[in-house]
Amino acid sequence: MAVRVLGIHSSPRKYGNSFKMLWIALEAARRAGAETAYINLYDLSIGPCFACYSDHFLNCRYPKDPSECPLRGRDDYSLVAEAVLRSDAVVFSTPIYWFMVSGVLKNLFDRMTSLENMIYHSGRSLVDGKVAGVLAAGEEAGASTALSWSVFTLINMGFHVPAWGTAYYHGRGDVLDDKQAVSDSYNVGLNVVRLVKVLRGEEIGNEPWYRFLSDDEYRSLVEEARKAAEEMKAKQRRDRPWLR
Amino acid sequence: MAVRVLGIHSSPRKYGNSFKMLWIALEAARRAGAETAYINLYDLSIGPCFACYSDHFLNCRYPKDPSECPLRGRDDYSLVAEAVLRSDAVVFSTPIYWFMVSGVLKNLFDRMTSLENMIYHSGRSLVDGKVAGVLAAGEEAGASTALSWSVFTLINMGFHVPAWGTAYYHGRGDVLDDKQAVSDSYNVGLNVVRLVKVLRGEEIGNEPWYRFLSDDEYRSLVEEARKAAEEMKAKQRRDRPWLR
Amino acid sequence: MAVRVLGIHSSPRKYGNSFKMLWIALEAARRAGAETAYINLYDLSIGPCFACYSDHFLNCRYPKDPSECPLRGRDDYSLVAEAVLRSDAVVFSTPIYWFMVSGVLKNLFDRMTSLENMIYHSGRSLVDGKVAGVLAAGEEAGASTALSWSVFTLINMGFHVPAWGTAYYHGRGDVLDDKQAVSDSYNVGLNVVRLVKVLRGEEIGNEPWYRFLSDDEYRSLVEEARKAAEEMKAKQRRDRPWLR
Amino acid sequence: MAVRVLGIHSSPRKYGNSFKMLWIALEAARRAGAETAYINLYDLSIGPCFACYSDHFLNCRYPKDPSECPLRGRDDYSLVAEAVLRSDAVVFSTPIYWFMVSGVLKNLFDRMTSLENMIYHSGRSLVDGKVAGVLAAGEEAGASTALSWSVFTLINMGFHVPAWGTAYYHGRGDVLDDKQAVSDSYNVGLNVVRLVKVLRGEEIGNEPWYRFLSDDEYRSLVEEARKAAEEMKAKQRRDRPWLR
Numbered sequence: 001m002a003v004r005v006l007g008i009h010s011s012p013r014k015y016g017n018s019f020k021m022l023w024i025a026l027e028a029a030r031r032a033g034a035e036t037a038y039i040n041l042y043d044l045s046i047g048p049c050f051a052c053y054s055d056h057f058l059n060c061r062y063p064k065d066p067s068e069c070p071l072r073g074r075d076d077y078s079l080v081a082e083a084v085l086r087s088d089a090v091v092f093s094t095p096i097y098w099f100m101v102s103g104v105l106k107n108l109f110d111r112m113t114s115l116e117n118m119i120y121h122s123g124r125s126l127v128d129g130k131v132a133g134v135l136a137a138g139e140e141a142g143a144s145t146a147l148s149w150s151v152f153t154l155i156n157m158g159f160h161v162p163a164w165g166t167a168y169y170h171g172r173g174d175v176l177d178d179k180q181a182v183s184d185s186y187n188v189g190l191n192v193v194r195l196v197k198v199l200r201g202e203e204i205g206n207e208p209w210y211r212f213l214s215d216d217e218y219r220s221l222v223e224e225a226r227k228a229a230e231e232m233k234a235k236q237r238r239d240r241p242w243l244r
Numbered sequence: 245m246a247v248r249v250l251g252i253h254s255s256p257r258k259y260g261n262s263f264k265m266l267w268i269a270l271e272a273a274r275r276a277g278a279e280t281a282y283i284n285l286y287d288l289s290i291g292p293c294f295a296c297y298s299d300h301f302l303n304c305r306y307p308k309d310p311s312e313c314p315l316r317g318r319d320d321y322s323l324v325a326e327a328v329l330r331s332d333a334v335v336f337s338t339p340i341y342w343f344m345v346s347g348v349l350k351n352l353f354d355r356m357t358s359l360e361n362m363i364y365h366s367g368r369s370l371v372d373g374k375v376a377g378v379l380a381a382g383e384e385a386g387a388s389t390a391l392s393w394s395v396f397t398l399i400n401m402g403f404h405v406p407a408w409g410t411a412y413y414h415g416r417g418d419v420l421d422d423k424q425a426v427s428d429s430y431n432v433g434l435n436v437v438r439l440v441k442v443l444r445g446e447e448i449g450n451e452p453w454y455r456f457l458s459d460d461e462y463r464s465l466v467e468e469a470r471k472a473a474e475e476m477k478a479k480q481r482r483d484r485p486w487l488r
Numbered sequence: 489m490a491v492r493v494l495g496i497h498s499s500p501r502k503y504g505n506s507f508k509m510l511w512i513a514l515e516a517a518r519r520a521g522a523e524t525a526y527i528n529l530y531d532l533s534i535g536p537c538f539a540c541y542s543d544h545f546l547n548c549r550y551p552k553d554p555s556e557c558p559l560r561g562r563d564d565y566s567l568v569a570e571a572v573l574r575s576d577a578v579v580f581s582t583p584i585y586w587f588m589v590s591g592v593l594k595n596l597f598d599r600m601t602s603l604e605n606m607i608y609h610s611g612r613s614l615v616d617g618k619v620a621g622v623l624a625a626g627e628e629a630g631a632s633t634a635l636s637w638s639v640f641t642l643i644n645m646g647f648h649v650p651a652w653g654t655a656y657y658h659g660r661g662d663v664l665d666d667k668q669a670v671s672d673s674y675n676v677g678l679n680v681v682r683l684v685k686v687l688r689g690e691e692i693g694n695e696p697w698y699r700f701l702s703d704d705e706y707r708s709l710v711e712e713a714r715k716a717a718e719e720m721k722a723k724q725r726r727d728r729p730w731l732r
Numbered sequence: 733m734a735v736r737v738l739g740i741h742s743s744p745r746k747y748g749n750s751f752k753m754l755w756i757a758l759e760a761a762r763r764a765g766a767e768t769a770y771i772n773l774y775d776l777s778i779g780p781c782f783a784c785y786s787d788h789f790l791n792c793r794y795p796k797d798p799s800e801c802p803l804r805g806r807d808d809y810s811l812v813a814e815a816v817l818r819s820d821a822v823v824f825s826t827p828i829y830w831f832m833v834s835g836v837l838k839n840l841f842d843r844m845t846s847l848e849n850m851i852y853h854s855g856r857s858l859v860d861g862k863v864a865g866v867l868a869a870g871e872e873a874g875a876s877t878a879l880s881w882s883v884f885t886l887i888n889m890g891f892h893v894p895a896w897g898t899a900y901y902h903g904r905g906d907v908l909d910d911k912q913a914v915s916d917s918y919n920v921g922l923n924v925v926r927l928v929k930v931l932r933g934e935e936i937g938n939e940p941w942y943r944f945l946s947d948d949e950y951r952s953l954v955e956e957a958r959k960a961a962e963e964m965k966a967k968q969r970r971d972r973p974w975l976r
Contacts, residue, residue: 012294048286048348049341050256097293098397099876100344103351104292110341124696129651141875141900144640144831145393148877151643152636153342158651158697160683163617165643168873170902195648198686208612209646343632368940373895385631385656388587392633392884396876399883399897402941404927407861407890412629414658439892442930452856453890500782530780536836537829538744585781585842586885588832592780595835637877641830 003034003196005189006087008080010041010105011095015232017137017175021167021185022093023225025135028189029089039083041104044076049110053117061121062114077111084115089131089192090159094146096138096170101146109153116157125158131195132159133188136168137175143168160199162191163209176222183213186221247278247440249433250331252324254285254349255339259476261381261419265411266337267469268426269379269433273333276437283327285348288320293354297361305365306358321355328359333375333436334403338390340382340414345390353397360401369402375439376403377432380412381419387412404443406435407453420466427457430465491522491684493677494575496568498529498593499583503720505625505663509655509673510581511713513623516677517577527571529592532564537598541605549609550602565599572603577619577680578647582634584626584658589634597641604645613646619683620647621676624656625663631656648687650679651697664710671701674709735766735928737921738819740812742773742837743827747964749869749907753899753917754825755957757867760921761821771815773836776808781842785849793853794846809843816847821863821924822891826878828870828902833878841885848889857890863927864891865920868900869907875900892931894923895941908954915945918953 007026011018026036052059062081084090094101101109115126134150136143147166155161167184169175176182187210194204213221251270255262270280296303306325328334338345345353359370378394380387391410399405411428413419420426431454438448457465495514499506514524540547550569572578582589589597603614622638624631635654643649655672657663664670675698682692701709739758743750758768784791794813816822826833833841847858866882868875879898887893899916901907908914919942926936945953 012292013298016298042292048256048346048351051339051341051346054257054260054339095295095298097295097354098357098400099880100350100393100397102292103347103354106341106344106350107292107347110347113342119696119698123700125651125698128697141873141879141902143873143876145876145880147873148636148640148831149344149389151640151649152632152654153344155639155649155651155653156342160651160697161639161643161649163613163643163646163648166640170873198689201686201689201691203689208607209617209648210607210613212611343636363940363942367944369895369942372941385629385635385658387629387632388884389632389636391629392587392880395883395887395893396880396898399893399895402895404895404941405883405887405893407857407887407892409887410884414629442933445930445933445935447933452851453861453892454851454857456855500780501786504786536744536774536834536839539827539829542745542748542827583783583786585783586845586888588838588881588885590780591835591839591842594832594838595780598829598835601830633881637832641832644830 003089003193004087005029005034005036005089005091005192006083007036007038008041008090008092009038010093010102012042013095014040014042014236015229016095017169018093018095018135019232020175020225020229021135021137021169021181022091023228024182024185024221025091025133025189027221027224028186029193032190032193034193037083037087039080041108044079046077046080046104046107046111047075048107049113053113057120060114060117062118062126080108081115085126087130088196089133091133091135091188091192092150093135096136096140096142096146099142099145101136101150112157128158129199130159131192132161133165133192135166135185135188138170139172141170143170160195162195164188165191176225179213179218182218182221186213187211247333247437248331249273249278249280249333249335249436250327251280251282252285252334252336253283254337254346256286257339258284258286258480259473260339261413262337262339262379263476264419264469264473265379265381265413265425265429266335267472268429268465269335269377271465271468272430272433273437276434278437281327281331283324285352288323290321290324290348290351290355291319292351293357297357301364304358304361306362306370324352325359329370331374332440333377335377335379335432335436336394337379340380340384340386340390343386343389345394356401372402373443374403375436376405377409377436379410379429379432382414383416385414387414404439406439408432409435420469423457423462426462426465430457431455491577491681492575493517493522493524493577493579493680494571495524495526496529496578496580497526498581498590498596500530501583502528502530502724503717504583505657506581506583506623507720508663508713508717509623509625509657509669510579511716512670512673512709513579513621513677515709515712516674517681520678520681522681525571525575527568529596532567534565534568534592534595534599535563536595537601541601545608548602548605550606550614568596569600569603573614575618576684577621579621579623579676579680580638581623584624584628584630584634587630587633589624589638600645616646617687618647619680620649621653621680623654623673623676626658627660629658631658648683650683652676653679664713667701667706670706670709674701675699735821735925736819737761737766737768737821737823737924738815739768739770740773740822740824741770742825742834744774745827746772746774746968747961748827749901750825750827750867751964752907752957752961753867753869753901753913754823755960756914756917756953757823757865757921759953759956760918761925764922764925766925769815769819771812773840776811778809778812778836778839778843779807780839781845785845789852792846792849794850794858812840813847817858819862820928821865823865823867823920823924824882825867828868828872828874828878831874831877833868833882844889860890861931862891863924863931864893865897865924867898867917867920870902871904873902875902892927894927896920897923908957911945911950914950914953918945919943
């Protein structure tokens, strides 16, 4: 069965640098044989967590009867949760707002407590042994704060993070012009797939865990990513004309 | 004119440890002569930022015509923004979710970009020269991540942060039983007021910037804080019975 | 061939909480069949990095002729580097000083650039595909800052970090009295071994990646850890009588 | 009496971007009437902290009899400590190594515990009410991690941090070509002086706390900074020919 990789994008600019990086990562996953899916959190409504476990550690569970939970059934969280549960690996991509992940991604992580907290109900986190990678883009500083917090949190939910499982871009232009950032994003997608395969007992050979892109690979990736971003932009202009 | 201190609470548990710490800080401010106000973000709806400045750095401003902005007028942000603008100092208090501030506080910070970004419109951030402090409570780790990110961000918005302008509690019980955490919270409230006074040219004497509480002070503060928390809890039980 | 796990301790208190956590992790590794080794950075002298790669990205390499390098041959770095190279997994353990890893551990990470930077010389980081875990202990806050920075850095050197590959203790007493922290430390040691085995193509079954300790296991681990710490303390009292 | 500002540089490249930023900050301080001093930690030997307070909170003090302390008198720490004590404000400048301050700066912060810990001996931290700013330079990510950790730590030692009291550069070229980073560095130096003056009860007017540089100011600052860096480089080439 193909490895399933879910990309979760958390930027209102659905065609921007964090999208392009995610597209590169997902394309790397596809080229490694994975099936990919994509969600943008700005298409959904995910309310803030009520941290029910603070009252009692068993109060937080997934799934649960809507009557028990202040939020479940009233927003789109379970849609994302189900997509995560269907996946072997998740790649998160975020713009950097005030040196950190976007508020919508923070809210999602807070809500994902319900997946991790099942460890107290059933002895196993619902993301136990899945694999994660994280991407971040923003002109100003913050990539290291956003990425280090993200990977630390994901590890504490039960995800593995592979070597070079994060990438960032903090330049002022188009990330696709930056070969380093494109290569790094590519390796995030490639390595989550490779680690899933290893965890399934598949043989993956002895290549280094960082793969340098040839100039040809770089060019072809960039060309396709640019096309995908343009389509996204056209679509977004129709949906949200006030986002230029 | 009295110093005005705004407390912004970002926990759904309106009577919990982060509330108690904030109450102590605001009480310290009152004892130093300040007027205080209090907002809980879980009483409001504050949508995620659309980062309009990413398209053009002049796209983000406060206040702006509702027609220009995807969010203004459609949620309660301007209510918080106005309260911030009326204040000389702001003390933020957050529970720690996944080693960081709560998602609602992250969303507020993201939206406060509109205050800071006025520096490009008028040459002055709308929070220029105000004073800030931050409090964090949570059983697990995360206080240092939440507080260091918060103060760094606030400084970059134009706030000053005074000596010992942050406090945390990461124990498993009631913060009010922890004299260190109560003293630290007290100093946050005291020091934001002292720094505002200094900035106004008022004389504040030569006391150390960290003030140790006497046992009597500690006891009386704790007693009053407990009463305030109980009132909050009774009120919340009426409003949100599913939060026990 | 047995999995080889190296424990790197970076506290001057060689018998303290960060030691005990590391001992638990290494014991977990041994119980999972690994061979373990142990280094305390305070027994060695590791000078600060001169960041030669800043002048040219090829200036930094390992090993290199002592004549080329301002430091190599003049301190004990290569001793640690060789131990890392001989290992399949490394578990770092640090006390928390000012909300971060100790200065000696920061200096070691800075110097380990020479291992990672070989990617530009030979196409492969010298720690490519190894596995890492991190432990942190300290009364005050800082665990999240220290651990998130550590895992993010290790991932960027080429290490994988497994699910629950970090653990901390931030209480005021003896970490061995805290079952959660002992369990967490145990899982760090267990999971680095499990991930190494998976990477070697060995079958490890389908147990959850977080293993709860039975009361008996907890008691026996604690008893042995206490003994090991007492021996360390006796030894240190002879070597460094001014450290009580 | 003139405001005294100490610049502490922690890069082995004494003429590089972190030097230039520090020079700009100190020049801003001088233009605001301050006297400045400069220390490079790579000219000194500062050993790692032994965290004596972990054994008993009164074990750490400054100054102390050399016989009591494992390190005092055996390295150059007291030289830096005395310089800090003589100053009203300190501006730290660091290169970014692995997303964080350099190891030598971490070691200095660890040792500065002796200044802060005097609060338990005399009721007042020895840096109580001083003012601090922080600068960071490095091609890769890390500025936000380094700066947020630094300001949080300094606040917890007893320093105030003014609005825009941090600056960074994460581009690939010469920081002096980046007007934003030069302006930001300038404001760090200016604002620590302004806040010291305010704390002394001096009138500083009602200018915004962020001051935009005119093109002329920018050009003249850059020209002088370049000259200062060239002198440093010539000097360093004589002292350490292996650092090109």
